[in-house]
Amino acid sequence: MAKHQHVKLSNLELAKRILFITIGATLMAVGLEIFLVPNNLIDGGIVGISIIVAHLTGLPLGAFLFLLNLPFLILGYKQIGKTFAMSTLYGVTVMSIGTFLLHPVAPLTEELFLAAIFGGVILGIGVGMVIRFGGSLDGTEIIAILVNKKSPFSVGEIVMFFNFFILASAGFIFGWNEAMYSLIAYYIAFKMIDVTIEGFDESKSVWIISEDAKEVGDAIMSRLGRGVTYLHGEGGFTGGTKKVIFCVITRLEEAKMKSIVHELDPSAFLAVGNIHDVKGGRFKKRDIH
Structure with missing residues (x-):
């Protein structure tokens, strides 16, 4: 069968x-x-x-x-x-x-x-x-x-x-x-x-390094409805431990994402890249109440 x-x-x-x-x-x-x-x-x-x-x-x-x-x-x-x-x-x-x-x-x-x-x-x-x-x-x-x-x-x-x-x-x-x-x-x-x-709804990957990673991540989930993943990194110059936020958003959400990050941590490192295809996981947007 x-x-x-x-x-x-x-x-x-x-x-x-x-x-x-x-x-x-x-x-x-x-x-x-x-x-x-x-x-x-x-x-x-x-x-x-x-x-x-x-x-x-x-x-x-x-x-x-x-x-x-x-x-x-x-x-x-x-x-x-x-x-x-x-x-x-x-x-x-x-x-x-x-x-x-x-x-x-x-x-x-x-x-x-x-x-x-x-x-x-x-x-x-x-x-x-x-x-x-x-x-x-x-x-x-x-x-x-x-x-x-x-x-x-x-x-x-x-x-x-x-x-x-x-x-x-x-x-x-x-x-x-x-x-x-x-x-x-x-x-x-x-x-x-x-x-x-x-497609018009082009996806983008976002990498954020912030001292207030948990606060920024919570804001992205609550205000954008997007899931985030926390990765643990190490600074090349300082050798210190860094928490990295990774998430996938649409092109239309990019401006709001930058606004959230800048509001909570103006000194945060933010990198945005284009993604050609997204499959699996929980990319579907969660409803914001």
Whole structure:
């Protein structure tokens, strides 16, 4: 019985992954064919190269989206794993077919600024959704991982250089006006990917070192409704024992948290960091009466 339940849950997770990767890849196709491509705007990565090559050859964009991503999926198979590779292959296939089907559809706007904004938003949501559910729509990251092993540059630096080169190339092919609007679309998409992956209710970790740790911790629990954990540390310079407060809050609670700490101990050490995911424990907020 337990085994049957496990399989059922696995099938549910698989169906959920397929559904959201399909939606994300479809949104990517909409952003490309309804907003960016008809207005000669491009995205970064393999998608950007595909748009440029399709424009120069007059062949369908979907063919290049699939064919140019395929070699890097094969090359990076061992680095990224079977599940990620298959999810990415499925996402790229859906995106490619989507661009074929949407290509005859007229663009919603011919205003470059509007196309850059709405195209960037839709692209970012689509890509973020696919990444959130275990896939990808662009082989750029795989290229960066492979090059990173033989170069002193980080994956992020390689991706940035790669995209700068592609967006600069758009200036010579489509015109500098279109290239600058493409940069706007790329930036908006980049931000929307983060929002889609992390959500608007982004979590933050808080570390507090205070001489009045118990009082500060009690105030956080009673006034914010968040649980705290007390850790015991040792000062590097003094060698003295320190009590460290650790807790997880949302982005919207950060200002109130700082206010509480400053009110009770203005000299307290406070460090706040971003968290991409929170699971388990008692993160759910307790009601404040």
